[in-house]
Amino acid sequence: MHALIQGVILGILTGGVYALMASGQTLIFGIMKVINLAQGAMVILAAYLAYQLFVSFGVDPFLAIPVTTVLMFAVGFGVQVAFLRPLRREDKVELSLLVTFAVALLIEGVLSVIWKTTHRGINTGYANDSWTLFGYQITVVRFWAFALSLVALGLLGSLLGRTRFGRAIRATVQNPDSALLLGVDAQRIAALGFGLGAATAAAAGSVYGLLYPFNSGSHYDLISRLLSIVVLGGLGSVGGAVVAAVIVSTSSAVVASTVSPAWSEMTYFVILILVLLVRPQGLFGTVGRGAI
């Protein structure tokens, strides 16, 4: 029982971080109908940026986020303009998948040339502190990571819900053709949206670097996690991704703490298959029309 509850606590706290990563991915899908297989690689890239800022200038990874957010936004924007925009319309879905996978490999290659393949970790002074609540351990880093993710998700939510730019994005998600007719510049929204999705990877990367040791190949671990989250939540639904992230990481943490860590990876795949069998559109997805 103790292991189970500890697993649930861990799952919820970790879920917040994955929610942030997955929200960017599902947002990109919502706007462009592109599954960004490079989302994990972008998180790792951001983790390296935070690592370097910490090592070279002693910047705390939480404080580095504004800087890395801007950089990651530029990366996402650049990827969309350089590689996705020129694709021909007739096989865009198929090709864009492969292009984002190639971008993931490109990022991995660049990272391993610059930082080699040894595992890195961001060891702040508070890295090993933890609180004990009713006999359950909560590490300080995880708690702040969770809190930060909530703040970032809140900012993303109000950007989408309350600004003109957010309204243009939501219009594009719901009906790209009508949005175009009403004067939304689809190309611009796509590039900005991709940038925004990549920007969510910045905060997630800082947190990831604090929580886990990582190397250039770590994005492979993230790909399957993020994909099962966005499918469970419903492709294109940011709210769904948040709920799904908590469900997925809680169940995998419970499997890890009660069965064996070796099989926790399998949880993602089982969840993915179950969702596709029972409810292919995901928890909050709609059939045909997009919604955020």
Place this chain on the structure above:
Amino acid sequence: MSAAKGSAFFAALVTLPLLGLAHWVLNLLVFVLIAAVLSSAWNLVGGFAGYPSLGHAAFFGIGAYALGSVYRHQPHVANGYEPFLWLPLVGLLGALVGAPIAAVAMRTRADVFAIVTITFLFVVQTLAFNVRGITGGAQGMALPIAPFPADGYEAPFYYVLVALLAVVMALTFATMRSKVGLALGSVRADEDKARGVGVPVTGVKVLAFAVSVGLTAMVGAVWAYYQTFIYPQFAVDPLITISMVLMTFLGGRATLWGPILGAGILETGQQYLAYRLGGSQFYLIAYALLFLLIMLVLPRGIVPTIAERLSRRRRRAVTT
């Protein structure tokens, strides 16, 4: 025309090792053949049906570990050809694992299919590392060393791969000429419409996937036997998937010769790069950049582009 081209191609392949080539050339040819069979197999589902699988490397690994498990406690085999006799069963295993996954993953759209297959790839990779009882984990797994004479060590592997290439090319040819191929083409063009007019959409998709991953598993087994020692990071490697996709795209999707041409060009280049750059990470960058370049500049591939040029020229010759 095509039959003559095919027999000339295979006659050349069969006679090549008789020319007394150096070991490194034969070794290179073995890897080119592995790549050619793999990408032709990928083409069956990724090219003809338009369902881009990103998980084929998992089946490559399943095949490698399946053959490894057969010879688990056997460091030597008396008859070096014996492991090849297991290939049909390995292929069947791959197809049996693949079919239910395809049946679930292909219910919805091509992007969900890609998600499921890539997730499957990473699950299998993690399992290969963690289920030590079967795979030996990170320590790797040994296969028996083939008792072939050192002089012609590569030749048996070479000929088995030529046979597999003949099988996959025959299947591709049959696909292009049969109702199955027509059905797959209609799936790629407009799946809903195809279903509407009564094409057994699900059946042909799952069939194409099962055959494709079965062949992939067989190549994995041959590769494992050739390597004699396998590690999870090489047996279940996302780069295997990506090179299958890349070779097919470079040569031309849904064509008979495209994947083989792509494999010939890229595998040779890849071996050269690995030799020159010593398997460093620059190699990953070069590969990814080449991939992006092909997608952007030559998305239809070499074979269709040349075929179109030729037919345009022929038409012009007829009109003048």
